[in-house]
Amino acid sequence: MEIGVIGVGYVGLVTATCFAYLGFKVRCVDVDPDKIHNLQNGRIPIHEPGLEEILHKANKAGQVLFATDINELKNCKVIFLAVGTPPNPDGSSNLTFLTQAFDDLTNLLTQDTVIVVKSTVPVGTAKMLRERASGRDASNLLHIVSNPEFLREGNAVHDFLNPDRVVVGYESDLAKSIMKEVYAPFTSKDIPIVWTCNASAELIKYSANAYLAMRVAFINEVSDLCEQANADISEVTRGVGLDHRIGRHYLHPGPGFGGSCFPKDTLSLVHFANQRGVDAKIIKSIMPSNESRIKSLSEEMCRLFKEHGCKVIAFLGVTFKANTDDMRDSPTIPMIKALIDNGFEVMAYDPSKTEQFSQYFNIGLQNSAEEALHRADAAVIATEWSEFKLMPAELFASKLKRKILFDLRGVFSAEAFRAVGVKYRGIGRKIDA
Ligand code: UDX
Numbered sequence: 001m002e003i004g005v006i007g008v009g010y011v012g013l014v015t016a017t018c019f020a021y022l023g024f025k026v027r028c029v030d031v032d033p034d035k036i037h038n039l040q041n042g043r044i045p046i047h048e049p050g051l052e053e054i055l056h057k058a059n060k061a062g063q064v065l066f067a068t069d070i071n072e073l074k075n076c077k078v079i080f081l082a083v084g085t086p087p088n089p090d091g092s093s094n095l096t097f098l099t100q101a102f103d104d105l106t107n108l109l110t111q112d113t114v115i116v117v118k119s120t121v122p123v124g125t126a127k128m129l130r131e132r133a134s135g136r137d138a139s140n141l142l143h144i145v146s147n148p149e150f151l152r153e154g155n156a157v158h159d160f161l162n163p164d165r166v167v168v169g170y171e172s173d174l175a176k177s178i179m180k181e182v183y184a185p186f187t188s189k190d191i192p193i194v195w196t197c198n199a200s201a202e203l204i205k206y207s208a209n210a211y212l213a214m215r216v217a218f219i220n221e222v223s224d225l226c227e228q229a230n231a232d233i234s235e236v237t238r239g240v241g242l243d244h245r246i247g248r249h250y251l252h253p254g255p256g257f258g259g260s261c262f263p264k265d266t267l268s269l270v271h272f273a274n275q276r277g278v279d280a281k282i283i284k285s286i287m288p289s290n291e292s293r294i295k296s297l298s299e300e301m302c303r304l305f306k307e308h309g310c311k312v313i314a315f316l317g318v319t320f321k322a323n324t325d326d327m328r329d330s331p332t333i334p335m336i337k338a339l340i341d342n343g344f345e346v347m348a349y350d351p352s353k354t355e356q357f358s359q360y361f362n363i364g365l366q367n368s369a370e371e372a373l374h375r376a377d378a379a380v381i382a383t384e385w386s387e388f389k390l391m392p393a394e395l396f397a398s399k400l401k402r403k404i405l406f407d408l409r410g411v412f413s414a415e416a417f418r419a420v421g422v423k424y425r426g427i428g429r430k431i432d433a
Contacts (some may be wrong), residue, residue: 233428386430
């Protein structure tokens with residue numbers, strides 16, 4: 001079976017490459033000729049461990065084709081829509097790219113075709129697309145499926161090939177039979193498939209992401225309580241997470257959540273609730289909780305560094321989490337801005353060497369952690385890269401003139417830093433700096 005994919009961004013490219021890896025012939029279309037040209041030459045625009053290797057194999061085996069002409073998909077019986085659905089200022093999702101791709105597709109259909117909405121879309125989108133196509137010649141050839149992704153950036157290939165579950169929202173038997181064929185490699189591995197209606201599949205995606213975002217916001221608040229109670233967040237999360245009803249994942253405190261999904265999806269769900277007159281108090285509280293954490297940590301950072309006469313701050317980790325080059329909605333952006341606005345010189349470094357940094361700041365990234373520390377008075381650890389975890393406390397003690405470390409990820413142990421005379425401000429533990 002040939003699979004079509006429209007949109008080769010984070011989700012589309014991982015989806016296309018992994019289906020090719022699983023043995024399907026995949027035809028990918030995108031409106032960006034440069035992106036297509038790079039992919040045809042094996043150059044990928046995203047930092048995803050493992051992706052380049054499997055794309056190279058698929059390209060070599062002629063299993064994946066990249067093009068800008070949507071007519072390349074006209075013989076595909078199943079076509080994944082994986083275009084961007086960026087947030088509008090009011091929190092609603094901008095579906096312009098999706099509807100444009102959908103319209104282009106419906107104009108070329110000549111056979112029963114399953115259109116699979118892989119993009120994250122508001123509840124009711126499949127219904128809206130069906131209504132949009134009604135009256136067109138192709139409407140009786142259209143089978144719209146909702147198949148949300150649950151890929152974490154930096155783990156996307158693993159998450160695609162080893163999902164906890166596959167969610168398929170469908171309406172027709174033909175759609176179900178085609179999707180059974182598409183996901184046959186997963187059912188043979190006993191990976192559960194949730195067969196449901198479109199609206200439920202759409203709501204599963206938003207509910208999962210909003211729940212995970214809420215968990216993170218929740219544990220960040222518990223972390224603040226630990227600091228006041230002279231408790232230790234790592235022991236609290238272990239004690240809480242051992243409850244099988246809770247589990248230990250997504251209970252790690254940090255600077256606040258970011259990324260292109262948690263904020264966008266949480267706001268989109270709030271927008272849907274408001275539109276339908278549902279007073280979703282808990283869901284509405286997630287983003288304000290996250291935003292106030294980022295603000296209060298930024299203010300505390302500035303206060304602490306000012307009190308100790310710091311001028312130059314080494315800021316280690318600028319992406320929204322480790323193992324990615326993505327800075328979208330990263331909590332580091334307002335934090336670095338606050339430091340600069342308060343007169344500090346920021347020496348930022350990130351192991352991903354992300355090119356996105358220059359979109360937000362006109363200061364360059366340092367070439368290494370040591371270079372960032374070289375003239376610094378104090379340092380901030382903002383992401384949990386392994387590279388940072390391996391840095392000895394002695395290095396910070398020797399480099400930092402005012403010997404202060406603000407560890408936003410709890411990467412280090414306070415004791416190791418106290419032992420070398422560095423004031424350590426961790427999170428979720430008694431504050432001694
Ligand atoms: C998320 C969902 O996990 C994924 O299923 C969905 O498809 C897309 O959105 P992603 O945004 O890539 O994936 O990142 P994730 O690893 O989930 O982390 C999201 C944010 O929460 C990051 O800022 C991360 O630092 C933060 N986080 C996560 C914590 O602060 N603590 C945790 O315990 C887990």
